[in-house]
Amino acid sequence: MSKNKDIFGEAAKAYYFNEDQTPITVKSPDFDDDTIPVAYLFRDYAEMPVLEQAALEMCEGTVLDVGCSVGSHSLYLQKKGLEVTGIDISEASVEIAKKRGFSQAQVQDFYKIENGRFDTLLFLMNGSGIIGRTENLPKFFQQCRKLLNENGKILMDSSDLIFLLDEEPEIFEEYYGEMQFQISWKDHSSEAFDWLYIDPETLKKAAEDNNFQCTIVKEGEHYDYLAELRPL
Known part of the structure; x- marks a missing residue:
């Protein structure tokens, strides 16, 4: 199997140009395989x-869409x-976007951006x-601080995986939200x-430790949430 790391990109190109709807497979040592319909990216x-x-409604000023994929969020903001x-x-x-x-x-790695200030x-x-x-987390907040304008903010969604656990999280040697994945599409695998x-709560504590304020602005239906983080 080819170790082609641009799985999402290859699947997106096949969908965009040829209407190929072959889904992306997500593998984890901790869970059964899952699939992502490529149409979901569009x-x-x-x-x-x-x-x-x-x-998207909370975005203001100049925006950096990190992990923009084929541009669905960015196109709306545009x-x-x-x-x-x-x-x-x-x-x-990026080509499809x-x-x-x-x-x-x-095409850019978030952690390697040197220039640019965003709201x-x-x-x-x-x-x-x-x-x-x-x-x-400290590296993440440090990079965000470097890229944010004064009074700028981070908008980030995530989920609490506590609902997947059969035991109390305190017994785990590593944090229960730290996952490892591998994705594949046709004969390509990352x-x-x-x-x-x-x-x-872990996000709020990490934000506080790195001189950010974290506010949970909206909760989803199943342990998911949207956070706003601002540097202090």
Whole structure:
């Protein structure tokens, strides 16, 4: 099996150009395999979860859409008249975003951005996943602080995985929201990667430790939530 890391991009290109609806498979050592319909990446505002809709309505000023994929969130913000830049490490996804009309999509690693100041940093589709592990939280907040304008904010959604546990979280050696995934599509497979789901209280504590204020602005129907974080 080819270790092609741009799984989302290859699947998006096949869907966009050839209407290929082969889903993306998500594998984890802790759970059964799951699938992501590629059409989900192309959803419009009306098809988005309420937390994503709420986050988009809260965006202000200059926006950085981190993990913009094929540009669905950014295109909505662009239509609203906001100045939005989108970044993703998937070259093929960025190519599709541009073809869909989002010219400010860029291939870029969030942690390697050196220039640019934004009023809103947007992290959606379990945006906390980019943090990887709880030990990376200081690095995440440091980079956000560098990129935010004065009075800027972070909008990020995540989920508390406590509902999946059969035992109390205190007995786990590692934080229960630290997951490892591998994704595949047809004969392409990614390397395993870390992905963080973080509960609201842990996020609030990490924000406080890094001189940010965290407010849970909206809760979903199943342990998911939207957080607003502002530097102090």
